[in-house]
Amino acid sequence: MNKLMSRRTAGALALALLATGAASAAPAGEAGPPQRGGQLVVALRAEPVLLNPLVDQGSGAHSVRPVLDSLVWDNGDGSYDPWLAERWEVSPDARVYTFHLRRDVKFHDGTPFNAEAVKANFDFIANPANKSTGSTAKLKPVARVLDAYTLEVTLGTPESSFLTLIAAPYFGIVSKQQLEQDPKSLASKLIGTGPFRFDRWVKGQSLTYVRNDDYNWAPPKFHRGTAYVDSVRYVFLPEDQTRYNALLTGEAHVVDYVPPEHAKTVKAGKYQSSEFLLPGVGYSLHLNTRRPPFDQKEVRLALLTGLDRAGIASAASFGAYPVQEYLATTTPDFNKKLKNRIRHDPQRAGELLDAAGWTQRDAQGYRTRDGKRLSTVSPYADNDQLAQRTLEQVQVDARKLGIEIQLQPVTASELAQRLYNGNYGILGSFQSEATGMQLWRLYGSDNISDGSTVGSNASFLRIPELDAVLAKARASGKAADRARHYAEAQEILPNFAPSVPLYSRARLVAAQPNVHGVSWDKAWPQPYLFDAWIGR
Template identity: 35%
Template sequence: MSALSHRIVRIGAACVVISLALGGCASGETSDGEQSLTFAIEGANISDGHLDIHKTQIDASAMVLRNVFDSLVDLDAQGNPVPWLAQSWTVAEDGLTYTFHLRNDVTFQDGEPFNAAAVQANFDHVVAPETESAQALSLLGGDLYAGTDIVDDYTVNVRFTAPFAPFLQNASSTLLGFYSPVVLETHADELAAGGPGITVGSGPFELTDFTPGQQLVMEKFTDYNWPSEAASHSGPALLDRLVITILPESAVRIGALTSGEADVATDLPPSSVKDLGSEVAVTSIDLPGLPYSLYLNDGFGVFRDVKVRQAFRQGMDIDSAVKTVFSGQYDRAWSILGPTTPNAYDASLEGTWQYDRKKANALLDEAGWTVRDTEGYRTKEGKRLSATWTAYTPVSEENQSLANAFQEDLKAIGFELVRENLEPAQYMEKYTPRAFDLTDWAFSGVDPDLLRNHLHSDGYQTVSTVSRPDIDALLDGAAASTDPTQRADLYRQVQQWNNDFVSIVPIYVPSAITAAGLHVRGLAYDLYGRPLFYGVSVT
């Protein structure tokens, strides 16, 4: 984590847009002494049915809804579980049962009590087929989850069919937070759309107004007094009102911050730091988990051939592109886990695959792509060497610039790379049946078990349709092991395998960059770099 200060640069055009977008929202302490803060986020996809914490896979949803929903445990700065809604827990010797002893003083924002029945109802909702959960279901163990049993009013047993070591860390996630059971009973089909009276948790802020595509307004939950042990504050939130404004353009978010119409802005590109000033504090946190990467479908098209995949990776000047596009503020990635992923990163992979046009050309020759067409692209049996990069909109300017650079690099070795930026619904039409060549994303997480979602034959985000029992065995073994040394070795083997097989091409290690006015006090961050507003005040 680093805190940086820079000289303020006003963005006139952006400020004009902000005045219209925010409608003159005021921040800070109002005339009647109320504390109000405006938080500007990118959040373009939140309104597309992503407000059900048990269904969404959108990071912005998890960030925003952390203010509304609590979890069984929290994580301290070292990534260790600490009590939250569960005041203590034990794990059976065989690793199959987690017993949680719950607080008995917690209520939901609608007045319903938090108890063992609430835990059971929520975990039942996660696994219910009609919820269509993927990420939350995976965090709960997927097929390994056997059920939740009520021991007494404030004790539950969470059972698994096989040991599932990541569960305690996973239980800290917003996505395994808790709805009021009444909401689950009466509004289950409305959770994805969300809104007041529907998005109801036990957290320090209550959603009181939601304008899709524009803003969420949250008021402090005055009864709140059950923070996690990682919190530095107790009692109700210090802020009376938290206004979360959705501003998809980074320049507009910067304009909101520098004009004073927003107090905190996040999802900022590295290049924006120079546009901020000494009245703004910038925090950049390298994210754990899977770096921003390209996912090659080795069961589809030209990427069925490992030599083509290796040549594709070798033929892109990733170092130069990342340095140029991100002004040297992001590090290029070497592995499918980022360096800050606890007890997992294989540093021995650094420097093992540099840009090498000669080697890339040799690999393509060996693969039989030896003839060139009139445009200089390689062909084999009359077919051009071509792959389509299918991307999910909106695409950031930085990622688009990277794609442009890679297109030029690959053209030099006779490899055509076609860009296809699709709206979410169109993207899913290709993504669901895995009918594409490659796609891209980053996926943050504090436990390396996230690789199971991306590489296991049954992983919900695995791009390939090819079954790999040897890799499945490594990932299953790591998920079951409670020995940190053994888990680290198994994940090292998975990273080494990908380095040779080239299922995923790591590009850069993303950072969560957030800027806040100096009048904002007590702003904290979780391990994902997401701002936490529970203990925040404004002066």
């Protein structure tokens, strides 16, 4: 098994696939041939608000992959394999994508998978009435059927990372019949082409899928035919200790997001474990520039330089998660020659706050200006213990600077609404995707909510020079050109401080010793269960 990477060597990708394809607790040869049957129980940290990932890009995407396939499989290194699409062509300007689809696939409801079905999925997310939060919707795709199994997709703006976006489970292909005849049912039931079919969802408890016995179109790197296990049952255990206990007692075969405080114990014990330092934009504090005090750049810069980010990351994660800049070091487009590194400088932070006019102190030691305290609010999901620990550390550090941060625990659904209506000062969030395109999603001006689409730019800050560089990156047909422009973007962001990046998550998944074949879906990093099997 891989050792947990240190905070100072975050660039090393700690990835070991469970039993198949890489190292595990026992050599793969000792597992013997895969065995069929049984129900695989997987403990998840969060229950989705709704299942439809075409609308809910967040929680839904982590529990719907068994039932939904994508057009392509993302290998996580800039290459892609066929899946529902046999092959594809991309125009030089990265705006027109032509997909040639498999002809032997059908949906779980018996309806055919074809170009019309895929077009229906693109039409659904492009319709503003459906309020899709996915990146693909912001590209305003227009799908055109060329023949029964050929589809052309033209994007409103160029996007060189488009294949990564549509490889993720939040653009898994859903039945055309369900989309058009019963779209409301998508919230609680999904009909896809995946290796498992939807069975039942017991709210607050579990989500169960059963094997699709017609399945025979997995990506090339996986076995042919149907899944090995009879069913998969996700159980929702938001409490970290409860989830860990499910591993110890054997109540769960697989536990996702093993709490960082138990990482060393799990990896040194009998369990099979796999760790992945998640790419993209890690846990960051997005600063709402539409309201005081973060409408002042000096205040944002003061928080960026004044917080002990490395100390916060270490304390919140028990030393398991590395501090990061605006992209995780495992992201293909990370700027390895980054010059504009964020330095911890409390003295400079104080000078910035003085320059912004926050020169006085009240009886509690908080800075004031014109008799008003330098204060903001930060809501967080009341079942997210990592976020709570992180924000409590941030609160302590900010107080040393004279900034008051009021923490507000809220439900997950209310937190999502806060994002949409901008009712916050600081919003902590985490996004993982194997592309620098995440910088556009979170900091591009055209990702600010405009009333017709829901944007993911939580700072609401428009930075014209950043927009220009991001546009060049997204239109770059060559990977080297794209990486160069995203490197420029990573140099620009610290000058404006729309957010304070804190840490990347080292996602640790553990399985019982007799569980084999769990791998990674790297487009939206999470365990992939098609090859999984349970030994006797």
